Amino acid sequence: MATVYIGKYQASIYREGNGYTGALSLGFDxxxxxxRPKRKGRTKAEVKDKLIELVQELEAGIKTEQGYTVEDCINDWLxxxxKGRAESTVKSYRSLVVHQITPYIGRIKLKKLTADELDDWLDERAEELSTRTLRLIHQIVKWAIRHAQKREKVQRNVASLVDVPEGQQGRPSKALNLAQARAVIHAALTSPIKAYVILCLLCGIRTEEARALRWTEVDIKAGTVAVYRAERVNGDTKTPKSRRVLKVPKWGVQVLTELHKARAAERLATGERGEDTAHVFRRxxxxxxxxxxxxxxxxxxxxAAGxxxxxxxxxxxxxxxxxxxxxxxxxxxxxxxxxxxxxxVTETVYRQEIRPALTRGAVVMDKIFKPQAG
Structure with a gap:
C-alpha cells in the first residue's frame, strides 16, 4: 500500500482486483x-488523477455523487x-427532454460531460430538428447545469462552451385566403370551437389570449372584448401594448351572444350569482x-373545409x-x-401577410363576412 499526499489530505493507493483503489482520508464526521471516499482505476497514475480531481471538488464545495448523470441533473431542474412557469411550458420542456435529450446524453455522468459530446449530440439532432428547437434543447441543458452549479453539484457549465448549429428549416406560418377563410368559418359552424375560431379570425387576437378570455372582459351590448390577459406565465399578455379593447365584428358578436345566453341559462340552473369570472371558451x-x-x-x-x-x-x-x-x-x-x-414587429412577424376599442378592423371584417341569420 502506497501512502501519498494530495494537498493537505493523506491518501492511500493499493491493488484491488485487476486494478488499483485510492482512498482519501477526511477524518471523521x-x-x-x-x-474515506474511494476512486478506482487500472493504474496507480489513473487513481491518483481521480483523487486529485476529488480534492479539487471538495475544496470547491462540489458535492456530486459519482453516479450523478445528465438525466439526474435535468430531472432535478424540471x-x-x-417554479412559476406555466403548466403548458413545463409540459413542453418535459416532452423535449424525454424525446430529444435523455435518450442521447442522459446516461453521461454530469462531471464527465464534455463540449465535444454536446457538439456531437447537437449536430446529430440538427439533421432532423429546426434551428429553433435545437436552440431550445441546448438552452434546457444549459439551464439544468446552471441549476446544478447553484447546488454545488458541478464546477462549470460545459453547455455554455458550445454553439448551436443550423437545423432544418421550420414550416413557415401561412395565411388563409378569402375563399379558404370562408370555408373554415362554415366548417366551424358545427364545431364546439365555432365561436373561438370566428373570434380569432375576425379579431386577430392570439390563441393564448382567446383561451384566457373571461366573461368579465366581454361587453355584448357594446360589442367589445378586452384583452387584458393571456395563457402565459402570471397571466400577462405578451407585451404591455397587447392589452387592448377590440371592437368585435357582427358575426363575432353573434356567436358570443349565443355562448352568453347558454352561460346565463347555466348560471340560472345552478343558482350561481355575482360577477361571472368563468372562461368564455369552455368544454x-x-x-x-x-x-x-x-x-x-x-x-x-x-x-372539413377542404x-x-x-x-x-x-x-x-x-x-x-x-x-x-x-x-x-x-x-x-x-x-x-x-x-x-x-x-x-408587424412587418417582421407578418412579412408575408403584412392592433385599444379599435373599430376599423371590425368594420372591414363586416364587409368581408356577413353573419348567417338565426
Missing amino acids: AKGKRQ EKGL EDGTPMNRYYIWREFRLIAD IGTNWCPRELRHSFVSLLSAHDVAIEEIARIVGHSSTH
Missing part, C-alpha cells in the same frame, strides 16, 4: 464515522427549477379549452392580418389592432 364539462383540445378540433375543421390538416390555430391571426392588408388597411393600424409594440 459528526457521528464519529470515518470518511422538479425544482421551473362541455365546464373546463377551459386548452391548447391541445383546440388544436385537435381545428385540424378537424381544416380537414384545405388539408397542415394548419394550426395561430394561423387564424396571420390570416386576419393578411385579409386586412389585402383590403387596404394601413400597417400602422394593423399593428395597433393586433397588439404589436411597433410596425417593425
Whole structure:
C-alpha cells in the first residue's frame, strides 16, 4: 500500500482486483464515522488523477455523487427549477427532454460531460430538428447545469462552451385566403370551437389570449372584448401594448351572444350569482379549452373545409392580418389592432401577410363576412 499526499489530505493507493483503489482520508464526521471516499482505476497514475480531481471538488464545495448523470441533473431542474412557469411550458420542456435529450446524453455522468459530446449530440439532432428547437434543447441543458452549479453539484457549465448549429428549416406560418377563410368559418359552424375560431379570425387576437378570455372582459351590448390577459406565465399578455379593447365584428358578436345566453341559462340552473369570472371558451364539462383540445378540433375543421390538416390555430391571426392588408388597411393600424409594440414587429412577424376599442378592423371584417341569420 502506497501512502501519498494530495494537498493537505493523506491518501492511500493499493491493488484491488485487476486494478488499483485510492482512498482519501477526511477524518471523521459528526457521528464519529470515518470518511474515506474511494476512486478506482487500472493504474496507480489513473487513481491518483481521480483523487486529485476529488480534492479539487471538495475544496470547491462540489458535492456530486459519482453516479450523478445528465438525466439526474435535468430531472432535478424540471422538479425544482421551473417554479412559476406555466403548466403548458413545463409540459413542453418535459416532452423535449424525454424525446430529444435523455435518450442521447442522459446516461453521461454530469462531471464527465464534455463540449465535444454536446457538439456531437447537437449536430446529430440538427439533421432532423429546426434551428429553433435545437436552440431550445441546448438552452434546457444549459439551464439544468446552471441549476446544478447553484447546488454545488458541478464546477462549470460545459453547455455554455458550445454553439448551436443550423437545423432544418421550420414550416413557415401561412395565411388563409378569402375563399379558404370562408370555408373554415362554415366548417366551424358545427364545431364546439365555432365561436373561438370566428373570434380569432375576425379579431386577430392570439390563441393564448382567446383561451384566457373571461366573461368579465366581454361587453355584448357594446360589442367589445378586452384583452387584458393571456395563457402565459402570471397571466400577462405578451407585451404591455397587447392589452387592448377590440371592437368585435357582427358575426363575432353573434356567436358570443349565443355562448352568453347558454352561460346565463347555466348560471340560472345552478343558482350561481355575482360577477361571472368563468372562461368564455369552455368544454362541455365546464373546463377551459386548452391548447391541445383546440388544436385537435381545428385540424378537424381544416380537414372539413377542404384545405388539408397542415394548419394550426395561430394561423387564424396571420390570416386576419393578411385579409386586412389585402383590403387596404394601413400597417400602422394593423399593428395597433393586433397588439404589436411597433410596425417593425408587424412587418417582421407578418412579412408575408403584412392592433385599444379599435373599430376599423371590425368594420372591414363586416364587409368581408356577413353573419348567417338565426
